[in-house]
Amino acid sequence: MKALEDKILAEGKVYEGNILKVGSFLNHQVDTHFLMEMGDEIARLFKDSGVTKIVTIEASGIAMAVAAAYKMGIPFVFAKKHKTNNISGEVYSSIIHSFTHDTEYTIVISREFISKDDRILIVDDFLANGCAVNGIIDIINQAGAKVVGVSAAIEKAFQNGGDNLRNTGIKVESLAVIESMDNGTIIFRK
Amino acid sequence: MKALEDKILAEGKVYEGNILKVGSFLNHQVDTHFLMEMGDEIARLFKDSGVTKIVTIEASGIAMAVAAAYKMGIPFVFAKKHKTNNISGEVYSSIIHSFTHDTEYTIVISREFISKDDRILIVDDFLANGCAVNGIIDIINQAGAKVVGVSAAIEKAFQNGGDNLRNTGIKVESLAVIESMDNGTIIFRK
Numbered sequence: 001m002k003a004l005e006d007k008i009l010a011e012g013k014v015y016e017g018n019i020l021k022v023g024s025f026l027n028h029q030v031d032t033h034f035l036m037e038m039g040d041e042i043a044r045l046f047k048d049s050g051v052t053k054i055v056t057i058e059a060s061g062i063a064m065a066v067a068a069a070y071k072m073g074i075p076f077v078f079a080k081k082h083k084t085n086n087i088s089g090e091v092y093s094s095i096i097h098s099f100t101h102d103t104e105y106t107i108v109i110s111r112e113f114i115s116k117d118d119r120i121l122i123v124d125d126f127l128a129n130g131c132a133v134n135g136i137i138d139i140i141n142q143a144g145a146k147v148v149g150v151s152a153a154i155e156k157a158f159q160n161g162g163d164n165l166r167n168t169g170i171k172v173e174s175l176a177v178i179e180s181m182d183n184g185t186i187i188f189r190k
Numbered sequence: 191m192k193a194l195e196d197k198i199l200a201e202g203k204v205y206e207g208n209i210l211k212v213g214s215f216l217n218h219q220v221d222t223h224f225l226m227e228m229g230d231e232i233a234r235l236f237k238d239s240g241v242t243k244i245v246t247i248e249a250s251g252i253a254m255a256v257a258a259a260y261k262m263g264i265p266f267v268f269a270k271k272h273k274t275n276n277i278s279g280e281v282y283s284s285i286i287h288s289f290t291h292d293t294e295y296t297i298v299i300s301r302e303f304i305s306k307d308d309r310i311l312i313v314d315d316f317l318a319n320g321c322a323v324n325g326i327i328d329i330i331n332q333a334g335a336k337v338v339g340v341s342a343a344i345e346k347a348f349q350n351g352g353d354n355l356r357n358t359g360i361k362v363e364s365l366a367v368i369e370s371m372d373n374g375t376i377i378f379r380k
Contacts, residue, residue, distance in 0.1 A: 029267045029303040032260040059248035059268070066256040070222040077219045078249070113219040 001041050001175040004153065005188050007034065008176055014184040018156065026153060027060040027125050038175055039067025042123065042151045045173045046072070049148045051121045053077060053114070055140065057107055057132055061124040064153055068123050076123070077114065079107040079136060092142045096135040099128075107135050116144035127152035127174055130161025149173065156181075157189055191231050191365040194343065195378050197224065198366055204374040208346065216343060217250040217315050228365055229257025232313065232341045235363040236262070239338040241311045243267060243304070245326055247297055251314040254343055258313050266313070267304065269297040269326060282332045286325040289318075297325050306334035317342035317364055320351025339363065346371075347379055 013021045025031040042064075054076035056065035062078050069076035082105065091108040098105060114120070122136050133150055140147050147170060155162045155174030158181075165172050177189035203211045215221040232254075244266035246255035252268050259266035272295065281298040288295060304310070312326050323340055330337050337360060345352045345364030348371075355362050367379035 023300060023303070025265075028270070028300060029265055030256065030259070031265050032256060033263070035256065036260060058250075059252060059270075062249060062252040063256050066220065066222060066225065066253050069220070070226060073223070075215075075219055075221050080218070080249075110213060110218060113213070 001038065003034070003037065004176045008154065008178075009186060012186065014181050014186065018158070018181060020154070020156070020178070020181060020186075022154065027063075030063050035063055035067045036071070038064065038153060039069075039071040041175055042068040042121075042173070043071035045151065046121055046149055046171075049121065049171070050119050051148055052118045054121050054123050055079065055109070055114070055136055056123050057081070057136065060126075064125050065123045068121070068151065072121075077109055079109050079139065081105050081107055092139040094135040094138040094142075096131050098131070107132075107139070109139050111143070114140065114143040114145050118143070118145040119148045120145055121148055122150045124150075124152045125154065127155040127162050127172070128159040130159075130164055133161065133165065151175070154178065191228065193224070193227065194366045198344065198368075199376060202376065204371050204376065208348070208371060210344065210346070210368070210371060210376075212344065217253075220253050225253055225257045226261070228254065228343060229259075229261040231365055232258040232311075232363070233261035235341065236311055236339055236361075239311065239361070240309050241338055242307070242309045244311050244313050245269065245299070245304070245330065246313045247271070247322055247326065250316075254315050255313045258311070258341065262311075267299055269299050269329065271295050271297055282329040284325040284328040284332075286321050288321070297322075297329070299329050301333070304330065304333040304335050308333070308335040309338045310335055311338055312340045314340075314342045315344065317345040317352050317362070318349040320349075320354055323351065323355065341365070344368065 011024045054069045057079045065076040090111045093108045149171040152174045155177045162172050179187045179189045201214045244255050244259040247269045255266040280301045283298045339361040342364045345367045352362050369377045369379045
């Protein structure tokens with residue numbers, strides 16, 4: 001998505017450790033008009049996939065999920081990062097290792113919100129090593145539902161999560177795919 | 191908002207300790223069509239307030255903030271619940287006590303995303319004792335910006351946060367105001 005690449009070049013900031021900060025429009029402050037354009041693009045990319053529900057993880061995936069789900073006319077569910085007393089009854093859960101924060105955390109989704117008939121699109125703001133997505137896939141498999149694809153706003157291809165998923169046969173459509181950002185120079189995949 | 195009251199009565203579940211679970215449409219699974227209707231209502235309620243930006247707190251306020259900000263044609267910012275290495279530079283911060291989880295946590299917002307010229311509407315899914323909102327107001331005051339109002343989807347009036355804010359002169363417009371839910375019976379404010 002050319003408009004997203006342009007916005008990353010204009011507003012993104014690259015920091016040591018391959019960190020890309022896009023808090024001006026994507027995951028701290030959110031440009032809602034542009035967000036909905038990204039939702040349109042995800043809806044277009046998966047219009048023939050029979051998606052019944054979008055799943056994301058709190059917190060920074062939620063805005064993307066709102067936009068994509070609204071544009072597709074379906075609900076979304078966000079996995080919560082630990083069990084709170086605000087989640088009722090039985091949940092599906094999976095453990096995720098965060099390289100960003102060097103911690104492990106558990107994500108949970110109430111069993112009532114994923115059924116075996118669901119065809120699920122996973123949406124997030126970033127796709128890097130794919131650990132978060134794999135945790136969601138684990139939960140979707142527990143529910144007996146089908147993963148029909150993965151869509152992130154920004155994929156860091158050099159961390160291989162996206163290509164690993166593609167190699168398992170999953171349709172992965174990231175709106176901007178960064179091949180490298182060595183020395184602060186962002187190179188997008190052609 | 192009658193449609194929200196109806197949805198709470200149809201789908202909400204009341205648990206001991208005055209807990210209302212609305213995870214089927216508001217804060218775990220999200221009904222995106224209905225979410226945008228709530229966004230329309232917030233935009234209508236604050237159309238004359240000159241709002242330049244919406245502020246909320248991750249995670250469950252984000253969906254409401256997307257809807258309201260999109261319908262008002264403005265960006266939103268979500269406060270993060272602890273300082274991560276994904277937030278650059280200087281931040282405003284405030285400490286919030288959570289009665290739900292009986293913990294304290296710090297919220298942060300990058301200084302670059304609130305300016306003294308901003309007229310800010312605070313949006314959240316729930317307004318109960320008002321601690322979270324007061325933390326955001328603290329940050330907005332630090333930035334020298336103006337709080338023009340507060341809008342929550344669901345206000346638990348018996349926890350007094352909303353009325354305490356109204357008593358300080360702040361415009362508070364909750365889409366559904368629950369006076370009581372004793373014995374599991376939900377009574378809305380007239």
